[in-house]
Amino acid sequence: MNTKVIIAGVTFNNPIMTASGTFGSGAEYSDFVNLNRLGAVVTKGVANVPWEGNPTPRVAEVYGGMLNAVGLQNPGIDLFIERDIPFLKHYDTKLIVNVCGKTAEDYCEVVERLADQPVDMLEINISCPNVKEGGIAFGQDPKAVEAITREVKKHARQPVIMKLSPNVTDITEMARAAEAGGADALSLINTLTGMKIDVHRRKFLLANKTGGLSGPAIHPIAVRMVYQVAQVTELPIIGMGGVMNAEDAIELMLAGATAVSVGTANFTNPAVTAEIVDGIEEYMAEQGLWDINEIIGAVE
Amino acid sequence: MAEKFKELAIIIRQEEIADNIYSMWLRTEQIAQYAKAGQFVSLYCNDGSRLMPRPISICEIDKGDGAIRIVYRVAGEGTKEFSVLHTGEQLEVVGPLGNGFPQKSRRAFLIGGGIGIPPMLELAKELNCEKKIVLGFKDELFLVEEFKRHGEVYIATEDGSVGTEGNVLDAIRVNGLTADIIYACGPTPMLRALKDYAIEKELECWISMEERMACGIGACLACVCKSTNKDSHTNVKNKRICKEGPVFRAREVEFE
Numbered sequence: 001m002n003t004k005v006i007i008a009g010v011t012f013n014n015p016i017m018t019a020s021g022t023f024g025s026g027a028e029y030s031d032f033v034n035l036n037r038l039g040a041v042v043t044k045g046v047a048n049v050p051w052e053g054n055p056t057p058r059v060a061e062v063y064g065g066m067l068n069a070v071g072l073q074n075p076g077i078d079l080f081i082e083r084d085i086p087f088l089k090h091y092d093t094k095l096i097v098n099v100c101g102k103t104a105e106d107y108c109e110v111v112e113r114l115a116d117q118p119v120d121m122l123e124i125n126i127s128c129p130n131v132k133e134g135g136i137a138f139g140q141d142p143k144a145v146e147a148i149t150r151e152v153k154k155h156a157r158q159p160v161i162m163k164l165s166p167n168v169t170d171i172t173e174m175a176r177a178a179e180a181g182g183a184d185a186l187s188l189i190n191t192l193t194g195m196k197i198d199v200h201r202r203k204f205l206l207a208n209k210t211g212g213l214s215g216p217a218i219h220p221i222a223v224r225m226v227y228q229v230a231q232v233t234e235l236p237i238i239g240m241g242g243v244m245n246a247e248d249a250i251e252l253m254l255a256g257a258t259a260v261s262v263g264t265a266n267f268t269n270p271a272v273t274a275e276i277v278d279g280i281e282e283y284m285a286e287q288g289l290w291d292i293n294e295i296i297g298a299v300e
Numbered sequence: 301m302a303e304k305f306k307e308l309a310i311i312i313r314q315e316e317i318a319d320n321i322y323s324m325w326l327r328t329e330q331i332a333q334y335a336k337a338g339q340f341v342s343l344y345c346n347d348g349s350r351l352m353p354r355p356i357s358i359c360e361i362d363k364g365d366g367a368i369r370i371v372y373r374v375a376g377e378g379t380k381e382f383s384v385l386h387t388g389e390q391l392e393v394v395g396p397l398g399n400g401f402p403q404k405s406r407r408a409f410l411i412g413g414g415i416g417i418p419p420m421l422e423l424a425k426e427l428n429c430e431k432k433i434v435l436g437f438k439d440e441l442f443l444v445e446e447f448k449r450h451g452e453v454y455i456a457t458e459d460g461s462v463g464t465e466g467n468v469l470d471a472i473r474v475n476g477l478t479a480d481i482i483y484a485c486g487p488t489p490m491l492r493a494l495k496d497y498a499i500e501k502e503l504e505c506w507i508s509m510e511e512r513m514a515c516g517i518g519a520c521l522a523c524v525c526k527s528t529n530k531d532s533h534t535n536v537k538n539k540r541i542c543k544e545g546p547v548f549r550a551r552e553v554e555f556e
Contacts, residue, residue, distance in 0.1 A: 021520070057522075
C-alpha cells in the first residue's frame with residue numbers, strides 16, 4: 001500500500017498534515033499523537049518579530065464550528081529557529097513553516113532567515129482575517145497575490161505554498177495569480193470571516209468582534225473551492241477546512257487535493273490526526289486501493 | 301514532561317447540588333493518579349456539533365478509587381449535555397491539565413467566589429496548615445458543609461442572606477481575619493481586588509484564572525492573560541492560562 005504523496009519535489013509519508021495555528025509546533029500534541037505518523041507538521045504562523053495577538057476572548061463556539069481571532073500571536077522567528085525547529089527535527093515527519101507578516105519585507109525577512117534551516121516547505125499566510133495589517137490584505141486582490149508570491153519566491157530556498165482566503169468572490173482568480181507569481185503549491189481554505197453576538201448580554205463574543213470560522217460547518221465550502229481551483233491550475237493543492245475524519249480528508253482528495261490539513265478537529269480530539277491516517281489506510285484496504293495518489297481529483 | 305491522558309471516563313454519580321450547579325464523580329484511573337489541586341480537565345461533548353472541550357476545574361481527587369469530582373455550572377448547551385448524563389454513561393476527558401496550586405505550610409486564606417469555589421475544596425483537603433476558608437456566593441450556598449471539615453469557613457453573600465453582606469474581602473475585614481498566603485479562584489473582579497489586597501498587606505498571593513479556551517493544552521493561544529513580564533514560552537507579555545496557569549502569582553498577572 002502506498003500512502004506517499006509528492007508536492008513540489010517533497011515526499012510526504014502520507015497526505016495528512018496539521019493546519020497552521022491549531023497545532024502550535026507540535027510539542028503540546030506530542031503527548032497525544034506520535035508525530036512520526038503525520039505527513040507533515042505545519043507550524044503556527046511565525047513573523048520576523050514576536051506578536052502579542054488580539055485581546056481575549058479570542059475564541060467562540062458556534063453550531064458545527066468555531067470562531068477564532070487569536071491574531072497570529074507568535075514568538076518571532078529567532079525563538080522559533082532556536083526552539084521549535086530542533087524539536088520537530090526529532091521526528092520523521094516533514095516540516096512546513098507558516099509565515100506571516102505585515103509588509104512584504106516582513107515576509108521576506110522570515111523567508112530569508114529560514115533559508116539555511118532544515119525546513120521542507122514554506123506556507124505563506126496571505127489570508128488571515130484577524131489582523132488589520134498584512135494577512136488578508138495581500139490575499140484579496142489578484143495583483144497583490146501575484147506580487148507577494150513573486151517577492152517571496154525571490155528570497156525562498158524552499159518550495160513555497162501560498163495559503164488562500166475563501167473570503168473572495170472568485171478563489172480561482174487568486175489561485176491563478178499565485179501560480180503566475182511562481183507559487184509551487186496552494187493551501188486552501190483559510191477561515192471564513194464570521195461574527196457571533198450574545199443575545200442575552202447584547203455583546204460580541206469575540207473581543208475582536210469578527211473571527212475566522214472553521215470546523216465542519218465550512219467543510220462543503222472547502223470541498224467546492226478545492227474542486228474549482230483544481231480545474232484551473234496545475235499546482236498541487238493542500239486542502240483543508242473542517243476535516244473531522246478520514247472520510248472528510250478523502251473527500252478533499254477526490255476533489256483535487258494532494259494532501260489534507262486537519263485543524264479545528266485537533267481541539268475536539270487531540271489524537272485525531274493519527275486516527276485519520278489510520279482511517280485512510282482502512283479506506284484504502286476496503287476499496288482495494290494500492291496507491292493513495294489514485295484518488296487525487298478522481299471524483300466522477 | 302507533565303503526564304496527560306485522554307480517557308473515556310465513566311460517570312459514577314451525578315447530582316444537582318444547587319440551582320444549575322452539578323456535582324459529578326468520574327472514574328478516570330490515570331487522570332486521578334496524577335491530578336492535584338488547582339488543575340483542570342477538558343470534557344468533550346458527545347454531540348458532534350459542539351467542537352470545543354469544556355475546561356472544568358477538579359473539585360476532588362480520590363486516588364484510591366481512581367476517580368475525580370467536578371462541580372460545574374450549566375452555562376450553555378455543552379454543560380447542559382453533561383448535566384443529564386447518568387451513572388454508567390461515558391464522557392471523553394483529557395487531563396490533568398494546567399499547573400495546580402503550589403502548596404506551602406503557611407497560615408493560608410483559601411478564597412473562592414461563585415463557580416471558582418469547587419477547586420478550593422481539593423486544596424483544602426491537601427493543604428496541611430492553618431486554613432481560613434472564605435467563600436463568596438451570590439445567594440444560594442453549595443459545598444459549605446464539606447469545606448467545614450477542612451478549616452474555619454467564612455461566608456459572604458451578595459444579598460446578605462448568609463454571613464457577611466458583600467464580597468469575600470468584606471468577609472475578611474468584618475471578621476478581622478489574617479493569614480500569610482492567599483490561594484484564590486473566582487471571577488476576575490474578585491481576583492483583581494485580591495491582587496491589590498495582597499500588595500497592600502504584602503502577602504504572597506496565588507490566583508486561578510479563567511478564559512475561553514480551545515485546545516486546552518497550550519497549542520492554540522486562545523486563552524492567554526496579560527503578564528507583567530515577558531513569558532519565556534510565548535516571548536511576549538502573554539501567558540497561556542491552560543499551560544503556564546491556570547494558577548499564577550497575582551503580581552505576574554496584568555488585569556486590563
